Amino acid sequence: MNTGEGAGPLAGLRIVEVSSFVASPLCGLTLSQLGAQVIRVDPIGGASDYRRWPVTADGESIYWTGLNRGKHSIACDFRNPDAQKLIQQLATAPGPGGGIFVTNAGGRDWMGHEALAALRDDVITLEILGKRDGTAGVDYTVNAALGFPQVTGPGGGQVVNHVLPAWDIACGLHASTALLAAVRRRDHTGVGSQITLPLEDVALATAGALGYLTEVMINGRQRQATGNAIYGTYGIDFETADHARFMIVALTNRHFRDLVGLTETGAAVDALEAALDTDFRIEGERYEYRDALTALFARWFRRHTAAHVYDALRKTSVLFEQYRSFTDVVESDALESNPLFSTLDQPRIGRYLAAGHPARFDRSHLSATPASAVGEDSGSVVAEVLGLSAEEIAGLFERGVIG
Numbered sequence: 001m002n003t004g005e006g007a008g009p010l011a012g013l014r015i016v017e018v019s020s021f022v023a024s025p026l027c028g029l030t031l032s033q034l035g036a037q038v039i040r041v042d043p044i045g046g047a048s049d050y051r052r053w054p055v056t057a058d059g060e061s062i063y064w065t066g067l068n069r070g071k072h073s074i075a076c077d078f079r080n081p082d083a084q085k086l087i088q089q090l091a092t093a094p095g096p097g098g099g100i101f102v103t104n105a106g107g108r109d110w111m112g113h114e115a116l117a118a119l120r121d122d123v124i125t126l127e128i129l130g131k132r133d134g135t136a137g138v139d140y141t142v143n144a145a146l147g148f149p150q151v152t153g154p155g156g157g158q159v160v161n162h163v164l165p166a167w168d169i170a171c172g173l174h175a176s177t178a179l180l181a182a183v184r185r186r187d188h189t190g191v192g193s194q195i196t197l198p199l200e201d202v203a204l205a206t207a208g209a210l211g212y213l214t215e216v217m218i219n220g221r222q223r224q225a226t227g228n229a230i231y232g233t234y235g236i237d238f239e240t241a242d243h244a245r246f247m248i249v250a251l252t253n254r255h256f257r258d259l260v261g262l263t264e265t266g267a268a269v270d271a272l273e274a275a276l277d278t279d280f281r282i283e284g285e286r287y288e289y290r291d292a293l294t295a296l297f298a299r300w301f302r303r304h305t306a307a308h309v310y311d312a313l314r315k316t317s318v319l320f321e322q323y324r325s326f327t328d329v330v331e332s333d334a335l336e337s338n339p340l341f342s343t344l345d346q347p348r349i350g351r352y353l354a355a356g357h358p359a360r361f362d363r364s365h366l367s368a369t370p371a372s373a374v375g376e377d378s379g380s381v382v383a384e385v386l387g388l389s390a391e392e393i394a395g396l397f398e399r400g401v402i403g
Contacts, residue, residue, distance in 0.1 A: 007035055007366065008033070008034045008035020008036075008357075008361070008366050009034055009035055009361060010031060010034040010035040010036040010180075011035040011036070012036075012096070012097040013031065013035075013036040013037065013097045013100065013183065014036065014037045014038075014039070014093070014095070014097050014098045014100065014385070015028060015031055015036055015037070015038045015039070015100045015101070015102060015179070016038075016039050016041060016087070016090050016091040016100070016101050016102075017038055017039065017040045017041065017071070017101075017102050017103065018040075018041045018042075018087070018101075018102075018103040018105050018111065019040070019047075019102065019103055019104050019105065019128075020047040020048055020049040020104065020105065021048075021049050021052075021104070021138070021168070022067065022139065022165050022168035022169070022172065023104060023128050023139075023167075023168040023169075023171040023172040023175065023199060024102060024103060024104040024128050024172065024175070025040075025049075025067040025068055025172070026067060026168070026169060026171075026172025026173070026175075026176075027102055027126075027128075027172045027173075027175035027176045027179070028040060028068075028071060028102060029067055029068065029069065029070070029071070029172075030172065030173065030176040030357070031176050031179070031180075032069070032070040032071050033069075033070060033356060033357035033366055033368075034357055034366065035366070037072065037097075038070070038071040038072065039071065039072045039073075039074060039090060039377075039381055039385070040068055040071045040072065040073050040074070041074050041075075041076055041087055041090070042073065042074075042075050042076075042374045042375070043075065043076070043077070043078050044075045044076065044077055044374075044375065044400075044402075044403035045075070045374065045403075046075075046374045049061075049063070049064055050064055050374060051064075052064055056348075056349060056350070058348075060348045060349055062349060064371070065346055065348075065349050065371045066354075066371075068371040068372075069344075069346075069354065069368055069369055069370060069371045070368070070369040070370075070371070071371065071372065072372060072377040072380075072381050073371075073372035073373065073374055073375055073376050073377050073378075074090075074375065074377055074378040074381045074382070074402060075374050075375030075378055075402060075403045076378075076401065076402050076403070077400050077401060077402075077403070078108075080399075080400065080401055082396075082399065082401045083401045083402065084110045084111070086382065086386075086396070086401060086402070087110075087111060088110065088111065088115065088116060088119055089119075089386055090381070090382070090385055090386065091111070091116055091123070092116050092119040092120035092123055093385050093386060094120070096187075098385075099120045099122060099123045099124060099192070100123075100124045100179060100182075100183065101116060101123065101124070101125045101126070102125075102126045102127075102128075102175060102179065103125075103126075103127055103128070104127070104128040104129075106127050106129065106134070112125075113125040113127075113194040117192060117194075120192075121192060122186055122190055122191065122192040123192045124179065124182045124183065124186060124192050124193045124195070125192075125193070125194055125195065126175055126178060126179055126182075126195040126196075126197060127195070127196050127197070128171060128175060128197050128198075128199065129196060129197065129198040129199065129200075130142070130198065130199055130200065131198055131199075131200045132198040132200055132201050137198075137199055137200055138168075138199070139165040139166070139167045139168040139199065140161055140165070142167050142199050142200050142203050143161060143162060143166070143167060143203065144159075144161060145200075146203050146204065146207060147207070147212065147222070148162070148207075148212075149161050149162075150222075150225065151212075151222065151223050151224065151225050151226075152225060153225055153227065154225060154227045155224055155225030155226065155227070156225075158225075160225075167199055167202055167203040167206075168199070170202050170203075170206055171197060171199050171202040174197060174202055175197055178195050178197060179195070182195060228247070229287075229290055230249060230287075231287070232283065232284060232287050233249070233250070233251055233283050233286065233287055234249070234250045234251075234256060234259075234283070234286040234287060234290055234293065235247070235248060235249035235250065235251075236248060236290060236294050237323070238294075238297065238298055238301035238302075239298075239301060239302065240301055240302070240304060240305055240306045240309050241301075241302060241303060241304055241305050242305045242306055244305075244306035244309075244322055244323070245322070245323040246301070246306075246309060246310075246313070246320055246321070246322050246323070247320060247321055247322075247323065248297075248313075248318060248319070248320050249318070249319040249320070250286070250318060250319070251283070251319065252317075253281050254317050255317055255318050255319060256280065256281075256286060258316035258317045258318050259297065259316070259318050261316075262300070262312055262313070262316055262318065263296070263297045263299075263300035263301075264300060265296045265297060265300070268296050269293070269296060272289070272292055272293070272296070276289060276292075280293075306322060310322060335353045336353065339365050340355050340356060340358060340365050341353040341354065341355050341356075341368075342354065342356065342365075342367045342368060344368050344369075344370060345370065346370045346371065347370065347373070348373065354368035355368060356368045375402070375403050378396075378397075378402040378403065379393045379397070379402075382396065382402065
């Protein structure tokens with residue numbers, strides 16, 4: 001059994017998780033990294049995401065391992081009534097830190113809030129839905145229905161779905177926050193909570209908070225796809241003489257002045273400003289005439305190597321980074337030199353650098369711990385949480401209740 005819990009600020013909390021894919025496992029991972037005991041319950045042999053890509057050469061899921069580090073694993077036959085009862089008992093086991101259940105595998109009455117509340121009246125349940133009406137939806141379909149693909153990429157009628165599952169990530173973090181809010185309320189009032197969190201609503205709430213939806217409501221139009229340009233300010237990518245690319249962002253007047261000075265375009269920018277009868281001290285004007293400005297700045301970048309550009313930019317206030325691949329990041333010292341990462345010996349996957357929780361508590365990182373194989377902790381979990389004897393646990397294995 002993993003022993004990662006106990007060191008963090010959430011030590012003493014116990015969460016039972018029946019989940020798959022990204023949002024729900026990320027909720028459990030976040031809580032586990034902060035010190036909670038998280039028990040993931042899977043079907044015997046693993047859920048539908050147990051072999052999800054990326055995988056090792058031997059077919060072991062690097063993805064699954066990453067999202068389930070530090071959790072205990074128990075495998076049950078979900079169709080067996082005895083297994084259903086066992087999962088209920090785990091989710092509602094007594095103690096001030098227990099009685100917390102999270103899932104995205106809804107539609108089963110036996111693990112719904114009413115069934116669990118009948119066993120523990122202060123139980124906290126959180127169910128992640130696809131759409132708010134309960135129908136199925138995943139990050140990539142929710143994103144398609146929201147409007148972001150129409151403003152991503154080069155435009156021209158082309159829609160570009162994202163690679164990063166942004167709504168799943170936001171949903172998982174919202175879920176962990178909601179659970180902690182419910183725990184705080186229960187600590188003060190003794191009252192449990194039934195929480196539902198639709199992925200669709202997470203996306204809509206985020207788009208509204210960032211102004212994408214309100215812009216249409218107020219102005220009657222939406223923004224257009226502008227490639228790598230940053231909407232409403234000056235930011236774009238440039239290619240160097242040796243074909244590297246840099247993302248440049250000039251948010252403030254100081255940033256912009258430094259960029260003009262760096263690229264030796266002061267006279268040309270002043271002439272352009274006069275010809276257009278505009279004022280480049282205004283952020284929106286820099287965005288409006290970004291193409292003309294970019295044409296001026298690009299000449300300097302094309303004349304210099306990446307090394308020269310990097311050194312020159314470091315002496316200015318301009319915000320910048322050179323585009324890098326995942327391979328570039330791994331082969332640099334960016335991970336080894338970051339105390340967020342520690343070497344993890346993960347059975348079936350190998351030895352690699354893994355990140356703990358990104359927040360530092362008392363100036364210290366909470367280190368990563370390995371994932372269990374599906375069902376690896378079945379016996380020890382039911383012994384610890386439910387107090388079953390060795391004979392009772394052996395009977396559960398023999399009857400196929402757990403595996």
